[in-house]
Amino acid sequence: MKQLIWILSCLGWLAVAANAQAAPEDDRLNVVKAVQxxxxxxxxxxxxxxxxxxxxxxxxxxxxxxxxPPYDAEIEKGAKLWETPFKNGKRxxxxxPRGGKNVVGNYPMFDADAKKVVTFEMALNQCRTANGETxxxxxxxxxMGLLTAYARTLSDGMKMNVKVEGKDALAAYEAGKRFFHQRxxxxxxxCAGCHISNVGNVLRTEYLSMAPGQAxxxxxxxxxxxxxxxxxxxxxxxxxxxxxxPLEIGGEEYNNLEYYHSYLSNGLPLQxxxxxx
Amino acid sequence: xxxxxxxxxxxxxxxxxxxxxxxxVRADEPKAPTGQELAFDNRKGNCLACHAxxxxxxxxxxxxxxxxxxxxxxxxxERAKLYAQVWDASKANADTLMPPFGKHKILSDDEINKVVxxxxxx
Numbered sequence: 081m082k083q084l085i086w087i088l089s090c091l092g093w094l095a096v097a098a099n100a101q102a103a104p105e106d107d108r109l110n111v112v113k114a115v116q117x118x119x120x121x122x123x124x125x126x127x128x129x130x131x132x133x134x135x136x137x138x139x140x141x142x143x144x145x146x147x148x149p150p151y152d153a154e155i156e157k158g159a160k161l162w163e164t165p166f167k168n169g170k171r172x173x174x175x176x177p178r179g180g181k182n183v184v185g186n187y188p189m190f191d192a193d194a195k196k197v198v199t200f201e202m203a204l205n206q207c208r209t210a211n212g213e214t215x216x217x218x219x220x221x222x223x224m225g226l227l228t229a230y231a232r233t234l235s236d237g238m239k240m241n242v243k244v245e246g247k248d249a250l251a252a253y254e255a256g257k258r259f260f261h262q263r264x265x266x267x268x269x270x271c272a273g274c275h276i277s278n279v280g281n282v283l284r285t286e287y288l289s290m291a292p293g294q295a296x297x298x299x300x301x302x303x304x305x306x307x308x309x310x311x312x313x314x315x316x317x318x319x320x321x322x323x324x325x326p327l328e329i330g331g332e333e334y335n336n337l338e339y340y341h342s343y344l345s346n347g348l349p350l351q352x353x354x355x356x357x
Numbered sequence: 358x359x360x361x362x363x364x365x366x367x368x369x370x371x372x373x374x375x376x377x378x379x380x381x382v383r384a385d386e387p388k389a390p391t392g393q394e395l396a397f398d399n400r401k402g403n404c405l406a407c408h409a410x411x412x413x414x415x416x417x418x419x420x421x422x423x424x425x426x427x428x429x430x431x432x433x434x435e436r437a438k439l440y441a442q443v444w445d446a447s448k449a450n451a452d453t454l455m456p457p458f459g460k461h462k463i464l465s466d467d468e469i470n471k472v473v474x475x476x477x478x479x
Binding site: 266267268269273274277278281282283284285 | 399403405406407418419420421422447452454456457461462463
């Protein structure tokens with residue numbers, strides 16, 4: 081009898097644990113299923129193309145640009161940053177498993193000791209400071225931006241695999257989720273209003289991309305002059321578009337947002353440094 | 358000090374006067390935007406972000422987010438209802454994407470009236 085009680089209570093705890101894990105996964109599946117229901121003809125893997133998935137013309141233009149990316153020289157600059165040893169002789173590659181290959185899909189990750197979301201950019205800075213270098217500014221596209229334009233290519237093809245484990249991680253995820261769904265500012269828009277409720281609809285001239293897949297392909301080189309945008313710079317741009325003062329790139333609010341937002345891209349392949357309008 | 362020839366000085370004075378005149382003309386006419394301009398302007402109504410206007414040849418948009426603005430008089434016999442929709446769309450639909458133009462002071466009452474007059478003609 082005692083044994084049975086033990087077993088039952090263990091099962092109970094397991095259920096509680098499983099439940100805590102299920103919430104983010106339920107969120108993700110609900111968001112993905114809604115896109116699948118509305119656009120059964122679009123393959124899940126193609127969500128990484130975002131708005132291009134709705135427009136064969138725009139996709140053809142994208143494919144043409146991607147054959148010989150005009151911004152290759154920028155990625156080369158990033159490669160040079162990545163490969164140049166620190167003053168102590170160590171390199172970025174020494175800070176990551178597999179020399180930095182196939183790691184980006186695990187970011188943002190939750191640092192349970194610091195109780196903070198750690199983005200890949202933060203991990204790069206942690207590598208710098210651990211080796212006696214000063215941290216880059218997250219908003220500086222000519223250092224941090226270029227560095228990620230190369231470093232993230234080392235994870236091309238890896239699937240997004242963000243984990244939310246434990247109470248503190250879940251709290252950060254929930255904060256990001258609230259950010260994504262909360263209406264803000266004079267125009268009263270939320271991210272979800274455009275990228276969940278109106279996926280594939282056209283805002284004046286632009287198709288609205290689906291949230292799953294939006295976090296897989298950064299940085300992007302945008303527009304006629306191929307301006308480099310990290311994911312968080314894109315957040316700031318979307319905030320500005322709806323007349324909200326953008327928040328700090330690399331700050332906690334955007335980090336939590338990136339945590340939730342990237343979780344929605346789980347299972348989708350990464351590809352760094354793509355072209356976007 | 359070097360002296361400019363008279364003709365050049367005169368021409369210079371003329372230019373300065375003309376520039377001042379042009380400025381004065383512009384200052385005299387702080388052109389108030391029309392209802393249509395307010396509706397199209399993406400810093401103002403930006404209605405075209407979400408609404409097509411099938412009866413308006415000047416309206417350039419590919420949007421399909423919200424119902425097209427057409428036959429407004431038939432569909433909104435009560436002008437007040439139309440005004441209320443633009444003033445605060447969330448009254449009719451709490452989940453709406455449409456910004457609350459009056460409630461959030463995106464447009465002034467006067468501007469909303471102009472926009473409503475304009476779309477009432479569509």
